[in-house]
Amino acid sequence: MSPHSVYENSIDFICNDCADKDERIAFLESELGWRKDAQRQQRLKEAFDLRPKERAMLEMLYGAKGAPVPRWRLENATLEPGDEEERLYSDNVVSVYIVKLRKKLGPHSIDTLWGKGYSLTVRGMDAVARALAKGDS
Numbered sequence: 797m798s799p800h801s802v803y804e805n806s807i808d809f810i811c812n813d814c815a816d817k818d819e820r821i822a823f824l825e826s827e828l829g830w831r832k833d834a835q836r837q838q839r840l841k842e843a844f845d846l847r848p849k850e851r852a853m854l855e856m857l858y859g860a861k862g863a864p865v866p867r868w869r870l871e872n873a874t875l876e877p878g879d880e881e882e883r884l885y886s887d888n889v890v891s892v893y894i895v896k897l898r899k900k901l902g903p904h905s906i907d908t909l910w911g912k913g914y915s916l917t918v919r920g921m922d923a924v925a926r927a928l929a930k931g932d933s
Contacts, residue, residue, distance in 0.1 A: 862916060
């Protein structure tokens with residue numbers, strides 16, 4: 797049995813509903829991406845002792861690569877579906893989470909850009925990058 801046929805059999809086992817090889821490969825790639833996301837989330841949680849909403853906001857800030865993230869986007873990261881009543885208090889919630897993230901990432905890690913939102917500074921980006929790099933070596 798060739799190594800290639802073992803790979804194809806594995807794909808068949810993992811994705812019985814996939815119609816062709818390309819669909820099976822796409823399925824596997826999405827699974828691998830999901831697992832990589834889960835590893836990234838776990839590393840951030842462990843490195844900075846983050847709660848789920850803090851992690852969601854930090855991922856949003858880090859994903860922006862230093863560009864400002866509007867307050868309303870960060871607000872949406874803190875709300876669960878169906879939490880419409882909490883939207884009234886979410887402006888304060890964003891401020892509270894930003895303060896917590898600043899304490900966990902270190903001083904001068906998040907900038908407030910008045911009228912634009914928040915952004916990770918070079919120091920904040922470096923702190924997150926170091927946390928994500930743990931385990932890659």
